[in-house]
Amino acid sequence: MTSSEVGDFCDPMDAEIKAKIKNLVVFMCNECGQGAANTAGVARMGYDAAIRIVRVQCSGQVGPIQIMDALNNGADAVGVVGCCLGACHFFNGNILSMHRIKLMKKLFKELGYSDQFVNQWTARAAEGETSVGDFEDMVDRLAVAIKNKGTIKDGC
Amino acid sequence: MTKANNEANVSELETEEEPRIAVFVCHCGHNIAGTVDVEKVAESAKDLPNVVKAEHYMFMCSKTGVKMLQDSIKELGVNRTVVASCSKLQHGRTFAKAIEEVGLNKHKHQQVNVREFCSWVHKNDKEGATQKAIQLVEAGVNRARKLEDVETRKIPTTKAALVIGAGVAGLRAANDLAELGVPVTLIEKNSTIGGHMTQLNKTFPTLECPQCSISPLTNGVANHPLIDLYTLAQVKNVEGSMGNFTVEFEIKPRYVHDNCTSCGECSSVCPIEVPSEWDKGMSMRKAIYKAYPQAIPSTFVRDKQTCIGCNSCINVCPVQAVDFSMKTEKKTVNVGSIVVAAGFNEYDPSEIEPYHYGQDGYDDVITQLQLERMLSPTSITNSEVLRPSDGRIPKNIVMIQCVGSRNDQVGNAYCTGVCCKFAIKNARILKENYPNSNVTICYIDVRTPGLNFEELYKSAQEIGVRFIRGRPSEILRNPLTGELRVIVEDTLSMTPLQLKGDLVVLSAAMVPPEGIGPLGSRLHVLRSKEGFLKEFHIKMNPTLSSKGGIYLAGAIQGPKDISESVAHAGGAAALAAAHLVKGYIEKEMLIPKIDYSLCISCGLCKTVCAPAAIDVDQDRVYSVNEVACKSCGMCMPACPTGAIQLINFSDDQLRDEIIPLSGGEAHCHD
Amino acid sequence: MSDSEQSEEQNREFKTDEDFDPEFFRNIERKSKIFSCIQCGTCTASCESGKWTALKTRNIIRKVCLGDLTVLKDPDIWLCTTCFACWERCPRNIQPTGVIMELRNYATKLGNISPNHRAVVGYLGNTGHAVPINDITKERRKELGLDELPPTLFKYKTEGEGKELENFKEFMFDLPPVKEEKKPKKKEEKK
Known part of the structure; x- marks a missing residue:
């Protein structure tokens, strides 16, 4: 997942930007996603309190409806976390999810928004730090997007 | 998009009972209360609609805590509970069980993870953590509001099993199942059982006779009262799901009745001779034949394609067993489990052009299986290894490893893992039988893991088999003399070599068997990218396929040798027997519901469903197979109208959870 | 052979990690996945040149994988005829011919181009042709009624706006001078 915008540097701790990042909804799958978040919790790893996790059965269950529900109701960005390749408990849910999010990003771009409002990552149940890194990545990408194009509310 | 759906759902709910929700926020000692202001969270929950009780307590998982939960149900008529504490994995089940004890369906509990x-994870941001916890609890309450009962159903199973393939893995699985008291239908597409193992000369590492090893099993299976064996049979259609499959298979006519005494008179008078498939082309068979002398079933079989209809066999048969009027039969069985033991094929090296396998003038380039056929006790060469071109004993034998394996270009990227072992075994036998000949193995790596195999390698080296580390680039033929030379670099001494090859033996890979594509799609099981059937989990469940109730035994799941195949098959049989012996499957009905007023019969849900749990009938009405469904919810986003919704995970319910977590201010009006 | 060159580097001593630099060939690795070579030897066995010369393709690739920079001094890399037989037969889909061509580029920058190849570059520079015309061919052309010199760059080398051949020669064919000492010289111009 690369964005033409990432590559700029923007300090997400910049007060003005930080004030705009309040609600980040992350859908995490029941297997690896939830496992990774639990592992991160047990290890007391810290991340931004703006992250809110929603448990779903499989990352393949997350569709445009869920993503737009989040964005329409105040979320600043949405993330989808599925199992790493080859490990999906339901075989190919994570792959479907990857394709779906990729299409959504293209759609956002077509509509003139930043394509960083929705992102997809993979997780491994025992690797809490990877997921925490992904959360930080989410905040960074959003900060750059806000700096360049504004929040999704501004663009609405 | 789904507003109409929402309204339908909401109105549906209004006719049900009024939700009465109890919320409990746990301190978990300092774990939660040290960062989150639990009192404030409990207070905020009081104001939410449908909440009749909101409290905080030190340890919800303790006996007292659980009692609080249960009392709220008994005394306040609470019918949905929310506990904001640790993770669902940790104590979700504790609370679910607790409410079940007092009569509530265990799926009416919503676990909110505020730990x-x-x-x-927000130790340094107490305010942020508290705010987040308040939102999480609100989301949990919203979710709890629309939770529905989910029943756990006991589905009776059919106590019978189908085993596809009667090679060593299929035979073992059928035997093990029958010993557990499960009636087995065993089908085999060839005319005899035993598979590739019967084609071998000797098995490694002990150099035992495979016919002798497998004979108790083949005879045991053929005579077992609980096993019905059908040869020349293939699966045509599979319906149903785990515990209750209906399988239709087709049995091709043998044209010889079972009273055949195996005397062989018919074969001796048959005028047609064609290369024997079982003998890998190393000998001929008649149009009416028995694959090999010890074949089971011992009934002869007629090959209709090559038969010219002279009727000599009919005339000469002493018991009038030959009957050209026999027809294809169809049979249907009801089974609770299917074990797929369809085995493998030997890779066809014709694809590798530089080795010239199968080309004119290169008759002396053969595969290891063909070599086994020549060496075996009943071979046409009387167990001698002869050059196919002129029938002479070869003085220089060169074996080439990794043909079709470890080859990104042509063939397959994987290492078969068995070829080094059988090449060394055969090389040793050749050197023992023909001490004056030169036996060379050209390899990239010698892979002989496991007990007794390195010893086999060493014994081959000691007896004088030459090992050259180098992958031959091509086999050159002198057009005048017909002599073959193998061009290889001995990488260890950096010497390019031209090895004389009176006989060149290619160690070909193990590849998926013919017909696995159609079989796999009839069973609705997933295949790996190499073409073998995909196991459920490579480590924890190598004998289960992607579909519940269908198990994998032997090389169909990936290249393996006989010991591994037998062990694998035993595991598959045990899994397959479990729900049959128990008599039922216990399953939570966490399945999707289809709103037929919205369904447009597009079939996208069926396309996306990996366990093939969505059925369609002739009228294009789609329905969910309750037993096969794995509750993943992938069908939901695929549906263009939102007609299919997973129970307790519908779009509507997820939206209720998402809204408070998103901040709750709708800023886009539709 | 390279062995005799190496004898001056005391080949009786052990080599250590400092003698290798695999990162040096990282660019080659990126394009050809050379690190996945299993040293099977199919390339050497297929090599048309290797049948008659000292070229051991597999060994060249080995040195690249290890990061043995003496390969850039190895005269054997100039023996490749670029017939692509190894490329076609490699089971790991590595492209040995491509690697050798890259190595030649690197080696040339260090001044290690083989005399034959240097001569060809010289012809290209002086005449605009890798295989310049000779008297026999000129005779033949006269017999057929054609001009002695075909209408190519060589014929018009003194004509044209900017004296094309001279221009090309200056910026395309400036090779580092013939290496005198053992130590590789720093390159001055681009090839």
């Missing part, structure tokens, strides 16, 4: 997802 791993909140207090433990």
Whole structure:
């Protein structure tokens, strides 16, 4: 997942930007996603309190409806976390999810928004730090997007 | 998009009972209360609609805590509970069981994680953590409001099993199942059982006779009262799901009745001779034949394609067993489990052009299986290894490893893992039988893991088999003399070599068997990218396929040798027997519901469903197979109208959870 | 052979990690996945040149994988005829011919181009042709009624706006001078 915008540097701790990042909804799958978040919790790893996790059965269950529900109701960005390749408990849910999010990003771009409002990552149940890194990545990408194009509310 | 759906759902709900929700926020000692202001969270929950009780307590998982939960149900008529504490994995089940004890369906509990997802990870941001916890609890309450009962159903199973393939893995699985008291239908597409193992000369590492090893099993299976064996049979259609499959298979006519005494008179008078498939082309068979002398079933079989209809066999048969009027039969069985033991094929090296396998003038380039056929006790060469071109004993034998394996270009990227072992075994036998000949193995790596195999390698080296580390680039033929030379670099001494090859033996890979494509799609099981059937989990469940109730035994799941195949098959049989012996499957009905007023019969849900749990009938009405469904919810986003919704995970219910977590201010009006 | 060159580097001593630099060939690795070579030897066995010369393709690739920079001094890399037989037969889909061509580029920058190849570059520079015309061919052309010199760059080398051949020669064919000492010289111009 690369964005033409990432590559700029923007300090997400910049007060003005930080004030705009309040609600980040992350859908995490029941297997690896939830496992990774639990592992991160047990290890007391810290991340931004703006992250809110929603448990779903499989990352393949997350569709445009869920993503737009989040964005329409105040979320600043949405993330989808599925199992790493080859490990999906339901075989190919994570792959479907990857394709779906990729299409959504293209759609956002077509509509003139930043394509960083929705992102997809993979997780491994025992690797809490990877997921925490992904959360930080989410905040960074959003900060750059806000700096360049504004929040999704501004663009609405 | 789904507003109409929402309204339908909401109105549906209004006719049900009024939700009465109890919320409990756990301190978990300092784990939660140290960061999150639990009192404030409990207070905020009081104001939410349908909440009749909101409290905080030190340890919800303790006996007292659980009692609080249960009392709220008994005394306040609470019918949905929310506990904001640790993770669902940790204590979700504790609370679910607790409410079940007092008569509530265990799926009416919603676990909110304010520990791993909140207090433990936001230690430096108490205000942010508390705010987040308040939102998480609101989301949990919203979710709880629309939770429905989910029943756990006991589905009776059919106590019978189908085993596809009667090679060593299929035979073992059928035997093990029958010993557990499960009636087995065993089908085999060839005319005899035993598979590739019967084609071998000797098995490694002990150099035993495979016919002798497998004979108790083949005879045991053929005579077992609980096993019905059908040869020349293939699966045509599979319906149903785990515990209750209906399988239709087709049995091709043998044209010889079972009273055949195996005397062989018919074969001796048959005028047609064609290369024997079982003998890998190393000998001929008649149009009416028995694959090999010890074949089971011992009934002869007629090959209709090559038969010219002279009727000599009919005339000469002493018991009038030959009957050209026999027809294809169809049979249907009801079984509770299917074990797929369809085995493998030997890779066809014709694809590798530089080795010239199968080309004119290169008759002396053969595969290891063909070599086994020549060496075996009943071979046409009387167990001698002869050059196919002129029938002479070869003085220089060169074996080439990794043909079709470890080859990104042509063939397959994987290492078969068995070829080094059988090449060394055969090389040793050749050197023992023909001490004056030169036996060379050209390899990239010698892979002989496991007990007794390195010893086999060493014994081959000691007896004088030459090992050259180098992959031959091509086999050159002198057009005048017909002599073959193998061009290889001995990488260890950096010497390019031209090896004389009176006989060149290619160690070909193990590849998926013919017909696995159609079989796999009839069973609705997933295949790996190499073409073998995909196991459920490579480590924890190598004998289960992607579909419940269908198990994998032997090389169909990936290249393996006989010991591994037998062990694998035993595991598959045990899994397959479990729900049959128990008599039922216990399953939670966490399945999707289809709103037929919205369904447009597009079939996208069926396309996306990996366990093939969505059925369609002739009228294009789609329905969910309750037993096969794995509750993943992938069908939901695929549906263009939102007609299919997973129970307790519908778009509507997820939206209720998402809204408070998103901040709750709708800023886009539709 | 390279062995005799190496004898001056005391080949009786052990080599250590400092003698290798695999990162040096990282660019080659990126394009050809050379690190996945299993040293099977199919390339050497297929090599048309290797049948008659000292070229051991597999060994060249080995040195690249290890990061043995003496390969850039190895005269054997100039023996490749670029017939692509190894490329076609490699089971790991590595492209040995491509690697050798890259190595030649690197080696040339260090001044290690083989005399034959240097001569060809010289012809290209002086005449605009890798295989310049000779008297026999000129005779033949006269017999057929054609001009002695075909209408190519060589014929018009003194004509044209900017004296094309001279221009090309200056910026395309400036090779580092013939290496005198053992130590590789720093390159001055681009090839």
